[in-house]
Amino acid sequence: MEARRVSANPRPSCVRRVLARKRPRPEASANSARKLQRREISALPCRAFSASTTRERFRNIQLQEEFDTHDPKEMGSLLPYLMKRSEIIEIVGASDIIFALSQSGVCAAFSRVSNQRICFLNGRPDEVIRSLFYNKNNDSLITVSVYGSENFSALRCRTTRIEYIRRGKPDAGFPLFETESLKWPGFVEFDDVNGKVLTYSAQDSTYKVFDLKNYTLLYTISDKNVQEIKISPGIMLLIYSRKKGCIPLDILSIEDGKRLKSFKHLLHRNKKVDFIEQFNEKLLIKQEGENLQILDVRNFQSIEVSRSEFVTPSAFIFLYEMQLFLTFRSRSVSVWNFRGELVTSFEDHMLWHPDCNTNSIYITSNQDLIISYCKADPNDPSSEENACSINISEILTGKCLAKIKAGNLNKQMMSKFQSTPSEALGDITALYYDEEREEIYTGNRQGLVHVWSN
Numbered sequence: 373m374e375a376r377r378v379s380a381n382p383r384p385s386c387v388r389r390v391l392a393r394k395r396p397r398p399e400a401s402a403n404s405a406r407k408l409q410r411r412e413i414s415a416l417p418c419r420a421f422s423a424s425t426t427r428e429r430f431r432n433i434q435l436q437e438e439f440d441t442h443d444p445k446e447m448g449s450l451l452p453y454l455m456k457r458s459e460i461i462e463i464v465g466a467s468d469i470i471f472a473l474s475q476s477g478v479c480a481a482f483s484r485v486s487n488q489r490i491c492f493l494n495g496r497p498d499e500v501i502r503s504l505f506y507n508k509n510n511d512s513l514i515t516v517s518v519y520g521s522e523n524f525s526a527l528r529c530r531t532t533r534i535e536y537i538r539r540g541k542p543d544a545g546f547p548l549f550e551t552e553s554l555k556w557p558g559f560v561e562f563d564d565v566n567g568k569v570l571t572y573s574a575q576d577s578t579y580k581v582f583d584l585k586n587y588t589l590l591y592t593i594s595d596k597n598v599q600e601i602k603i604s605p606g607i608m609l610l611i612y613s614r615k616k617g618c619i620p621l622d623i624l625s626i627e628d629g630k631r632l633k634s635f636k637h638l639l640h641r642n643k644k645v646d647f648i649e650q651f652n653e654k655l656l657i658k659q660e661g662e663n664l665q666i667l668d669v670r671n672f673q674s675i676e677v678s679r680s681e682f683v684t685p686s687a688f689i690f691l692y693e694m695q696l697f698l699t700f701r702s703r704s705v706s707v708w709n710f711r712g713e714l715v716t717s718f719e720d721h722m723l724w725h726p727d728c729n730t731n732s733i734y735i736t737s738n739q740d741l742i743i744s745y746c747k748a749d750p751n752d753p754s755s756e757e758n759a760c761s762i763n764i765s766e767i768l769t770g771k772c773l774a775k776i777k778a779g780n781l782n783k784q785m786m787s788k789f790q791s792t793p794s795e796a797l798g799d800i801t802a803l804y805y806d807e808e809r810e811e812i813y814t815g816n817r818q819g820l821v822h823v824w825s826n
Contacts, residue, residue: 460815
């Protein structure tokens with residue numbers, strides 16, 4: 373669902389930027405018909421129908437399957453560190469396969485056809501997998517790993533077709549970007565929206581852009597003064613080293629790297645920059661203790677949002693279809709537009725994880741729903757202390773349309789599972805929604821993966 377950057381540094385950055393996946397553009401005729409429909413038909417009945425179907429879709433959802441990423445017999449060749457049971461940090465669904473990555477670095481693949489584990493993806497005893505990316509362009513899974521033989525300091529990428537994994541042959545893949553030195557502070561970023569891969573080699577201060585379809589090199593950016601690159605649909609923002617009173621910025625075409633615009637943005641002296649983010653023609657800039665600035669780079673008109681209204685968030689999610697963005701701070705989520713207006717504050721949507729763990733949040737491809745692991749509403753007298761739930765909420769209205777909570781689950785013990793439904797719901801560390809199968813996949817601190825469906 374997102375552009376994912378993986379760094380060689382084990383410490384995450386303080387502000388995470390997540391890019392929600394963009395839907396394929398409809399044909400022009402269909403787009404015109406949609407505009408006419410929107411003009412002639414009130415949006416309220418459509419929204420009411422959508423809300424009712426969403427409630428029905430999640431109304432009787434129950435625990436259906438359980439998978440375990442920990443198997444001492446199958447993991448006997450791995451390093452002792454990898455053999456420890458650890459929590460699930462990432463889940464990816466591809467066709468009928470569920471991929472689950474544990475904190476220790478073990479990745480397991482499970483079949484929803486046979487409901488059995490297919491294989492582990494760790495190809496070497498000292499391989500620690502750091503992240504996963506499903507490449508829809510060629511139906512393959514990319515793993516990003518570090519190796520003990522390299523002191524776990526350099527990223528190594530590998531692509532394997534889903535068909536090979538389905539056959540239990542994870543070794544049939546091949547390595548990517550072998551010529552790149554991706555040691556800290558190097559990184560690799562997969563951009564599903566533009567179909568590109570961005571790598572950074574700190575050794576020679578070089579950024580490279582590859583085609584995500586066939587991994588061919590498109591162009592190179594070599595400049596020691598470039599401090600950061602932000603990717604948006606069709607463009608890249610180059611942020612250079614700060615100078616006295618300003619920061620130089622370049623906007624490049626994502627396709628060929630050609631410079632589209634160069635300018636300098638004035639800054640308050642002696643105040644650190646909290647963040648600079650690019651979304652199409654809009655530039656979001658926030659300095660410590662100052663107002664948020666929303667700059668239109670086409671005409672350089674600026675909108676300011678009071679620092680008391682907009683507090684620096686811990687993470688962003690940009691919604692391309694809706695022309696909105698989500699901000700995460702502490703356990704709360706808010707929706708903003710690019711006029712600096714607060715669009716939505718979610719009802720009954722206190723996130724369980726205080727660190728804004730976006731691995732336990734899913735945005736649907738239509739960008740109309742957010743599915744999150746939440747704490748119970750403290751104002752609800754019927755809720756138990758520390759109760760938890762999976763909430764399905766509408767992004768435009770903030771309304772909670774459906775909720776999976778312990779009180780609605782089948783209380784009967786299921787002997788084939790290690791966890792009861794309530795236990796499976798009680799300690800979720802990763803969440804994924806398979807929109808084709810209409811199933812929710814969750815992982816917990818014990819390394820177990822659970823399937824929830826209607």
